[in-house]
Amino acid sequence: MPDLLALARRIAGQATGDEQIEAYISRTRETDIKVHGGKVESLVVAGRSGVGVRVLVGGRQGFAWGGSLDPDVVEEAVDEARDNAAFATPDEFQAIASLDDCAGAVAPLELWRDDTTTTSTEDKVALALRAEAATLAADDRVRSVESAAYGDAAIESAIANSLGVHVTTQRTTCSVTSFALAGDGVDTRTGYGFSAGRAFADLDVEVAARDAADRAVRLLGATQPRTRRLPIVFDPLVTRSLLVVIGAALGGEAVMKGRSMFVGRDGEPVAAPGVTLVDDPTNDEAFGATPYDAEGVPTRRVELIVDGVLRGFLHNVATGRRSGCGTTGSAVRGGYASTPGTGARALTLVPGAASPAEILAGAGEALYVQSVSGLHSGTNPVSGDFSVGVDGLMVRDGAFAEPVRELTVASTLPRMLQDVVQVGADLTWLPGGAAGMTLLLGEMAVSGS
Amino acid sequence: MIEPDLLERTLCRALRNGGDFAEVFAEDRRSSSARFDDGRVEELVSGRARGAGVRVVRGDTTGYAHTADLSEAGLRDAADAAAAAARDGGGGATAVALEARPTAPHEILVPPESVSKARKVELLRSADAAARERSDTISQVSAAYADGRRRILVANSEGLLAEDDQVRTRFTVQCVAVGDTGKQTGTESPGRTMGFELFDEIDPEQVATTAADRALTMLRARPAPSGKMPVVLRRGAGGVLFHEACGHGLESDLVGRDASVFRGRVGEQVASPLVTIVDDGTYSREWGTYAIDDEGSPAQRNVLIEDGVLTDYLWDLTRARTQGRESGGNGRRETYRDLPMVRMTNTYLLAGSEDPDDIVARTERGIYCAALGGGQVNTATGDFVFGVTEAYLIENGEITEPVRAAQLIGNGPETLRLVDAVGNDFDTWAGTCGKDGQGVPVSAGQPTLRVAELTVGGTADT
Numbered sequence: 001m002p003d004l005l006a007l008a009r010r011i012a013g014q015a016t017g018d019e020q021i022e023a024y025i026s027r028t029r030e031t032d033i034k035v036h037g038g039k040v041e042s043l044v045v046a047g048r049s050g051v052g053v054r055v056l057v058g059g060r061q062g063f064a065w066g067g068s069l070d071p072d073v074v075e076e077a078v079d080e081a082r083d084n085a086a087f088a089t090p091d092e093f094q095a096i097a098s099l100d101d102c103a104g105a106v107a108p109l110e111l112w113r114d115d116t117t118t119t120s121t122e123d124k125v126a127l128a129l130r131a132e133a134a135t136l137a138a139d140d141r142v143r144s145v146e147s148a149a150y151g152d153a154a155i156e157s158a159i160a161n162s163l164g165v166h167v168t169t170q171r172t173t174c175s176v177t178s179f180a181l182a183g184d185g186v187d188t189r190t191g192y193g194f195s196a197g198r199a200f201a202d203l204d205v206e207v208a209a210r211d212a213a214d215r216a217v218r219l220l221g222a223t224q225p226r227t228r229r230l231p232i233v234f235d236p237l238v239t240r241s242l243l244v245v246i247g248a249a250l251g252g253e254a255v256m257k258g259r260s261m262f263v264g265r266d267g268e269p270v271a272a273p274g275v276t277l278v279d280d281p282t283n284d285e286a287f288g289a290t291p292y293d294a295e296g297v298p299t300r301r302v303e304l305i306v307d308g309v310l311r312g313f314l315h316n317v318a319t320g321r322r323s324g325c326g327t328t329g330s331a332v333r334g335g336y337a338s339t340p341g342t343g344a345r346a347l348t349l350v351p352g353a354a355s356p357a358e359i360l361a362g363a364g365e366a367l368y369v370q371s372v373s374g375l376h377s378g379t380n381p382v383s384g385d386f387s388v389g390v391d392g393l394m395v396r397d398g399a400f401a402e403p404v405r406e407l408t409v410a411s412t413l414p415r416m417l418q419d420v421v422q423v424g425a426d427l428t429w430l431p432g433g434a435a436g437m438t439l440l441l442g443e444m445a446v447s448g449s
Numbered sequence: 450m451i452e453p454d455l456l457e458r459t460l461c462r463a464l465r466n467g468g469d470f471a472e473v474f475a476e477d478r479r480s481s482s483a484r485f486d487d488g489r490v491e492e493l494v495s496g497r498a499r500g501a502g503v504r505v506v507r508g509d510t511t512g513y514a515h516t517a518d519l520s521e522a523g524l525r526d527a528a529d530a531a532a533a534a535a536r537d538g539g540g541g542a543t544a545v546a547l548e549a550r551p552t553a554p555h556e557i558l559v560p561p562e563s564v565s566k567a568r569k570v571e572l573l574r575s576a577d578a579a580a581r582e583r584s585d586t587i588s589q590v591s592a593a594y595a596d597g598r599r600r601i602l603v604a605n606s607e608g609l610l611a612e613d614d615q616v617r618t619r620f621t622v623q624c625v626a627v628g629d630t631g632k633q634t635g636t637e638s639p640g641r642t643m644g645f646e647l648f649d650e651i652d653p654e655q656v657a658t659t660a661a662d663r664a665l666t667m668l669r670a671r672p673a674p675s676g677k678m679p680v681v682l683r684r685g686a687g688g689v690l691f692h693e694a695c696g697h698g699l700e701s702d703l704v705g706r707d708a709s710v711f712r713g714r715v716g717e718q719v720a721s722p723l724v725t726i727v728d729d730g731t732y733s734r735e736w737g738t739y740a741i742d743d744e745g746s747p748a749q750r751n752v753l754i755e756d757g758v759l760t761d762y763l764w765d766l767t768r769a770r771t772q773g774r775e776s777g778g779n780g781r782r783e784t785y786r787d788l789p790m791v792r793m794t795n796t797y798l799l800a801g802s803e804d805p806d807d808i809v810a811r812t813e814r815g816i817y818c819a820a821l822g823g824g825q826v827n828t829a830t831g832d833f834v835f836g837v838t839e840a841y842l843i844e845n846g847e848i849t850e851p852v853r854a855a856q857l858i859g860n861g862p863e864t865l866r867l868v869d870a871v872g873n874d875f876d877t878w879a880g881t882c883g884k885d886g887q888g889v890p891v892s893a894g895q896p897t898l899r900v901a902e903l904t905v906g907g908t909a910d911t
Contacts, residue, residue: 408906
């Protein structure tokens with residue numbers, strides 16, 4: 001096993017003259033187990049690693065990546081990145097992180113749990129099988145489990161650049177998931193449940209199984225509602241997805257290039273009073289927590305919307321320079337094969353005081369959105385258009401009433417932010433870069449029959 | 450990539466503790482891309498990945514391991530790990546004799562690596578200029594060129610040895626237009642299984658113009674209506690509806706898992722008699738085309754629905770083996786690190802006989818979809834959504850005002866029955882299908898057609 005940081009420093013050390021080089025290396029070991037019908041359907045145990053090399057010469061950036069750490073692959077990546085740089089247009093703001101950029105406190109995060117890597121594959125298989133069995137046992141109306149799975153990853157990364165920045169990070173993640181099918185075949189409904197953590201011991205099979213079963217069973221008998229306008233209550237999972245879309249529009253790259261609904265709104269009210277949105281990767285409860293961003297800059301708590309007013313964006317080194325605001329430690333990468341962009345890792349609304357039950361009690365006649373589909377094709381962070389498919393339940397007299405399906409809810413993202421009525425107290429950190437909580441919004445267009 | 454005798458030794462190793470089937474899949478992938486954004490050449494990216502995955506099937510269990518190390522030791526370790534994952538059984542094959550199966554990779558006239566980076570960048574500049582020329586209200590243009598070459602090799606314990614060389618090229622332009630009503634976007638992104646000769650067929654400036662005009666049109670758009678109404682899909686702008694509404698539900702892995710509304714319905718009338726749907730991995734130069742799939746089976750033209758009758762599901766090798774039948778050539782994976790699954794290739798609803806203009810003219814009131822985003826389906830319930838990025842009202846049989854982007858929602862089997870007009874034109878659309886997190890290139894295609902009723906998810910009162 002090569003020493004990742006030593007290799008990254010060796011690559012960065014090849015910079016000559018006015019050339020700057022940054023190397024990003026990651027190594028992942030993962031387990032992926034799918035079970036069906038009481039048997040293991042597939043079991044993948046594997047490791048992978050790769051390198052991304054960024055070369056800057058006179059403001060021109062070139063990038064290349066390789067899907068292994070073999071010397072010939074690494075060498076080819078350095079050569080190609082150099083060659084690619086020659087074709088870019090010079091950009092005075094393009095840069096790799098300097099030691100000044102990296103000044104500041106580093107969050108003391110411990111994100112690695114040995115038990116995720118030391119637990120035997122047999123025990124991991126047993127957990128996935130228990131998830132399937134528990135989902136079937138949770139309710140008579142669950143007729144089968146489409147899939148139950150266990151997955152984990154142990155991820156190490158190293159970043160080094162020729163300006164002297166060098167950092168390493170390591171973290172583990174694991175999850176158990178279940179996908180329940182309820183009903184008799186004529187009326188089939190599905191429900192998803194999961195439990196996720198850093199340590200194998202964090203996982204709670206019963207939670208995953210009960211959620212999957214409950215969420216499928218409570219939709220049985222769902223019908224298409226009529227078209228009208230209704231107040232909307234988002235399930236915490238849906239709130240999480242909404243925050244992720246809004247976070248994308250708060251990325252410095254989108255904003256600096258005019259591809260965001262928030263362009264030019266800095267300092268203006270963009271949400272209902274009382275709405276405060278922050279990205280805080282230094283919070284160790286967040287799944288996206290990390291002490292350093294994807295350029296090696298220490299992460300920090302970034303206030304984006306405070307009491308309804310837009311207060312800032314998420315910047316990496318380049319967009320920080322372009323905007324004059326400086327990096328906020330918000331560089332993100334899709335992996336070693338991509339250059340650092342900007343984005344959120346640990347978004348959350350500051351929770352309110354009301355419990356989910358209290359929110360339902362005060363909602364009047366409303367639509368509870370349990371899950372959405374088509375989020376990618378139905379939301380546009382540039383125009384702000386929002387239209388998604390929904391499974392959910394009607395809310396009356398403070399309680400869930402009949403289930404509904406085959407409907408959409410639509411509005412615009414700016415309008416939805418202004419229409420936030422109540423933020424729940426039930427803050428839950430979820431995988432995917434954000435926390436969720438029950439959220440009550442004003443009326444949105446509900447399309448059905 | 451790997452010598453036959455080493456492949457044979459690796460397969461024997463994989464089966465030495467038992468197992469019904471073993472396979473080595475090796476891949477060597479190169480990619481290059483260039484992006485012009487915000488008025489400048491932002492970056493060029495080159496990538497290289499190679500490796501192999503070893504699969505061992507024993508009963509209903511599949512073990513899989515992969516490695517970036519294609520040496521004898523690397524392959525041996527992967528074989529051992531996959532065999533351990535599939536569990537010990539005793540007995541097993543002692544010899545594997547590979548027989549190379551001739552395959553004919555699709556012909557590439559101009560290999561992308563033979564074209565200079567400067568030439569590729571030039572295409573981007575011309576696209577940027579063409580888009581900005583359309584109007585002062587075009588505030589941002591992003592143009593991207595991308596090519597990929599993927600050489601694959603498959604060897605299995607049944608003696609198969611096959612290779613393919615897949616080259617794909619794509620050109621994408623996204624524009625932002627700014628007006629009194631805010632910002633709107635327009636995207637156009639043609640891609641084909643071919644080399645740089647793609648640009649003999651598509652003009653980057655025309656791609657840019659289409660993207661720019663789409664953004665400009667959407668600036669004039671009023672809120673989309675909400676509720677049920679007839680929907681006319683322009684040729685090529687609605688194939689993904691059928692990819693979602695029925696294609697996924699016909700994948701035999703989902704059918705086998707009781708996760709499809711089409712389970713047990715072969716031979717039944719599941720769609721309007723006007724509907725014939727094929728999945729055709731052989732269709733020349735289309736985005737989802739290949740010579741062999743990622744299990745070594747030749748691509749095929751598979752008829753799924755004929756005149757409304759469900760004729761067959763989609764099959765990969767594993768699922769086909771359990772049924773004692775041949776693979777349909779639909780076993781695909783994103784990279785050597787992934788297990789193959791049943792996947793679509795180019796999924797087409799075949800042309801009918803009606804004049805497309807007549808279909809619009811016979812529609813009193815409804816929505817005309819001219820461009821689409823993507824979609825999603827819950828195969829177990831059949832409920833799907835489908836995002837429209839360029840759409841117009843149909844009023845009194847005529848296409849009138851543009852409406853803003855909206856989601857359409859429907860149920861697969863219901864929607865198939867509600868197809869009530871099928872035109873005599875045809876076009877296709879290139880996209881990426883993301884089943885289980887694995888992205889593979891696919892295309893979707895259809896003639897201009899009408900669905901009598903779909904729910905349109907707009908915000909306007911109806």
